[in-house]
Amino acid sequence: MKPKPDASSDIDFWKLRLYVAGQTSKSLTAFTNLKRLCEERLQGRYVIEVIDLLKTPQLAEDDQILAIPTLVRKLPVPIRKIIGDLSNTERVLVGLDLQPASDRRTT
Template sequence: MSVFSAPADSASAPEYDLHLFVMGTTSKSALALRNIQQLCEQHLLGRYVLTVVDVQQHPEVAEQEELLGMPCLIKKRPGLVRRLVGDLSDQARVLKALGLVP
């Protein structure tokens, strides 16, 4: 597992808790990682933590999270849990799922 986060105020936890589940080093997994990192840097700077889990290395996590497809982004916080499957290239859809656009 890899954890990425933007520098945040050390006194508080990041507002957004995101988990990206990928299947090895496929091109779709790499694209999803690039897309979510770029989006986070543009819209959530200093307010997020992104955990990347390769389900080939941690298959128990895929079962525990009941994943249906890969790559899969799960927003655990804030608000309702949201799941997005795919390469996350539709930025408007991702922003909406993260609650960043009305």
């Protein structure tokens, strides 16, 4: 997690939120997969916020969470949602709108 100082103003900044329910294997797998992907593709341009619904169940309504784990792309808009343990990288990239082959913003 490497937040940029003026994150919100940057159009190329990624704010990701991962909803989990306790330390289940699916949640851990999801986090590992997400972390790896972000490091590969969005190094220095992202922040991951992990929300444990067992601790803060009231947050589930706001982002319309029903499946666990759910990854929500808060920024850039529009909001995108990906459910599952993110093991299918191709689907994740499609879901996040990151082109797998022609990665235009790779640093």
